[in-house]
Amino acid sequence: EDKVVQSPLSLVVHExxxxxxNCSYEVTNFRSLxxxxxxxxxxxxxxxxxxxxxxxxxxxxxxxxxxxxLFSILNIIATQTGDSAVYLCAVGFYDAGNMxxxxxxxxxxxxx
Amino acid sequence: SQTxxxxxxxxxxPVGSPLSLECTVEGTSNPNLYWYRQxxxxxxxxxxxSVGIGQISSEVPQNLSASRPQDRQFILSSKxxxxxxxxxxxxxxxxxxxxxxxxxxxxQGTRLTVV
Numbered sequence: 498e499d500k501v502v503q504s505p506l507s508l509v510v511h512e513x514x515x516x517x518x519n520c521s522y523e524v525t526n527f528r529s530l531x532x533x534x535x536x537x538x539x540x541x542x543x544x545x546x547x548x549x550x551x552x553x554x555x556x557x558x559x560x561x562x563x564x565x566x567l568f569s570i571l572n573i574i575a576t577q578t579g580d581s582a583v584y585l586c587a588v589g590f591y592d593a594g595n596m597x598x599x600x601x602x603x604x605x606x607x608x609x
Numbered sequence: 610s611q612t613x614x615x616x617x618x619x620x621x622x623p624v625g626s627p628l629s630l631e632c633t634v635e636g637t638s639n640p641n642l643y644w645y646r647q648x649x650x651x652x653x654x655x656x657x658x659s660v661g662i663g664q665i666s667s668e669v670p671q672n673l674s675a676s677r678p679q680d681r682q683f684i685l686s687s688k689x690x691x692x693x694x695x696x697x698x699x700x701x702x703x704x705x706x707x708x709x710x711x712x713x714x715x716x717q718g719t720r721l722t723v724v
Contacts, residue, residue, distance in 0.1 A: 503652075531712055539699070539715040540653075585652060594660055595641050595703045596668075597713055599652040 499524040503586050503600035511608050514576050518603045520586030521568040529589040530562050530569050531597065536582045543571070545589075576607045611636035615700045615716030622723055628673075628687040630719050632700030635681065640702040642683040643713060644675055647697040659683060660705065695723045 500523045510516055520530065529547045533540035544553045546562035546569060553560050557576075562569045573580055583604050587597040615632045622628060634640055641660055645653040655668045657675035665675050672691050676684045683700060700716040 501652075538717045542712045542714070545712055587653075594658045594666060595705070595711060595713075596643070596655060596658055597653075598655070599645075601652040602650075604650070 499588070499598050501586060501588050501598050501600035503584075503603050505603060506601070507604040507606070509606045509608065510576055512577055514607075515572065515574045516576060516605060518571040518573075518584050518586075518605070519568060520570070520600055522586075522588050522600075523567065524588050524590070524598065526590045526592065527564070527588060528591045531587045531589060532560055532569070532571050533585040533587065534582045535585055535602070540585055543584075573605075576605075578607050578609055581605060581607045611702075611714065613700060613702055613714060613716040615719060617719060618717065619720045620722070622690050622721065624692055624723055625689050628685070628690050628694070628721070630685040630698055630700075630721075632683045632685075632716055633681055634683075634702045637702070637704075638680060639705050640681065641705055641713075642677060642681075643701040643703075644673075644683065644685045645699045645701060647699060647718075649696075653699065657685070690723045692723050695721055697721075 502521050504519045531545045532543040544560045549564040557574045560571045583602040585602045586600040612635045643658045644656045647653050659665050659677045673687050698719045701713040703713040704711045
């Protein structure tokens with residue numbers, strides 16, 4: 498059975514802190530790993546990773562994939578209160594449906 | 610640009626009543642369409658996906674069904690709701706599968722409470 502596991506489940510930090518969110522997976526037919534941010538309703542896309550060791554960056558957020566050890570991390574530096582959200586990791590597969598299997602999410606709260 | 614519409618935003622239904630949630634996509638053709646459910650404090654569980662009109666694949670056996678009567682319309686239904694059907698339902702679309710992996714784009718969701 499395909500599994501995507503995120504840790505920690507929740508995290509409380511103060512503005513300016515740096516956080517690292519983890520996502521490990523055990524799946525067959527791996528194609529890609531995606532990160533989403535969910536604040537209230539619709540998850541919004543952050544990154545898609547397909548190759549090991551290539552860091553993707555967007556502002557204060559960055560992510561990297563290790564296909565040998567089967568995990569990815571999402572880093573947020575200089576956190577702000579607007580970073581408070583649930584961060585979801587998902588794995589995509591080689592199949593006609595382009596499906597995603599999601600982890601349980603990490604709830605991040607950034608305090609002023 | 611592509612947009613996805615999902616309604617209603619919230620719904621309170623009694624046990625045993627029927628359900629119909631609708632999702633439409635604009636600005637693209639022949640998308641993959643998905644229904645996910647998110648229980649409180651949990652990740653997203655894929656319920657159904659569709660790669661074309663009338664083509665529905667079910668990932669989890671349950672009290673729900675899905676239909677795709679038009680290319681950009683996806684409907685989630687139930688004949689008789691159970692308490693366990695409560696949750697946050699999200700519709701999503703992605704580009705039809707090919708050599709390049711693509712992300713999924715989500716609607717705003719429907720929060721369903723079965724009472």
